[in-house]
Amino acid sequence: MSGPVGLNDKKAKPQEGGIGETIKVVVQALLIALVIRTLFFQPFNIPSGSLIPTLLIGDYLFVSKYSYGYSKYSVPFAPPIIPGRILASEPKRGDIAVFKLPRDGSTDYIKRVIGMPGDKVQMVQGRLVINGQVVPREPVEKIITRNAFGREAPVATYRETLPGGTSHLIIERDGDTGYYDNTKVFEVPAGHYFMMGDNRDNSTDSRVGADEGGVGPVPFENFVGRAEIIFFSVDEGEAGWQFWKWPWTVRWGRLFQPVR
Numbered sequence: 537m538s539g540p541v542g543l544n545d546k547k548a549k550p551q552e553g554g555i556g557e558t559i560k561v562v563v564q565a566l567l568i569a570l571v572i573r574t575l576f577f578q579p580f581n582i583p584s585g586s587l588i589p590t591l592l593i594g595d596y597l598f599v600s601k602y603s604y605g606y607s608k609y610s611v612p613f614a615p616p617i618i619p620g621r622i623l624a625s626e627p628k629r630g631d632i633a634v635f636k637l638p639r640d641g642s643t644d645y646i647k648r649v650i651g652m653p654g655d656k657v658q659m660v661q662g663r664l665v666i667n668g669q670v671v672p673r674e675p676v677e678k679i680i681t682r683n684a685f686g687r688e689a690p691v692a693t694y695r696e697t698l699p700g701g702t703s704h705l706i707i708e709r710d711g712d713t714g715y716y717d718n719t720k721v722f723e724v725p726a727g728h729y730f731m732m733g734d735n736r737d738n739s740t741d742s743r744v745g746a747d748e749g750g751v752g753p754v755p756f757e758n759f760v761g762r763a764e765i766i767f768f769s770v771d772e773g774e775a776g777w778q779f780w781k782w783p784w785t786v787r788w789g790r791l792f793q794p795v796r
Contacts, residue, residue: 717737725753
């Protein structure tokens with residue numbers, strides 16, 4: 537007959553934690569982050585001045601993926617798993633949107649939706665003309681930004697009001713005689729949108745055709761999402777990861793500002 541079980545005879549409990557548990561937690565966290573990035577919000581930083589004064593170099597945004605529905609470009613590396621666009625909701629005139637550059641399908645661009653499918657868009661002596669009507673603008677106080685020579689200078693600033701009522705600021709860095717201030721009439725194809733920057737003299741946008749190294753009209757399928765809010769911002773030329781400089785480099789007044 538066996539005797540009572542001693543302390544040393546008890547089964548040892550499996551060790552909690554360890555490498556396997558750590559890997560499991562990391563994988564779960566990555567999957568959650570992937571779902572959030574794919575279905576809800578994607579971070580995006582502003583690398584150029586094409587949307588000054590609305591967005592500045594060094595701004596970091598959240599882009600809502602659900603605003604326009606989902607296409608293959610909603611998923612990292614754009615695998616062909618979504619035909620066309622699902623749960624689609626069309627962009628509104630005046631939205632600031634991130635999209636994939638049509639001529640390569642991979643480069644992220646951010647511009648403002650100016651022309652809708654079927655619109656006729658033209659620039660005449662610096663004035664935006666949509667369907668034969670000059671878009672109204674009112675001069676406001678000049679802002680200081682970099683001119684064509686890279687030096688800081690005051691530039692002409694206007695409040696422009698698009699058809700439908702969206703009002704936003706634009707700048708004419710080179711006045712009304714810049715390179716893109718006189719164009720032909722562009723007719724926006726069905727299922728496409730005409731995109732422009734608010735920095736009208738320093739934005740390569742739909743005024744420049746894809747065959748010229750520009751953007752051209754943007755297919756709805758290429759839209760990634762709508763810019764919603766600035767969650768972080770640092771001075772131009774500063775690195776956002778250098779947290780020890782934040783007290784001096786962060787633009788505190790821009791944090792959590794909605795993008796309009």
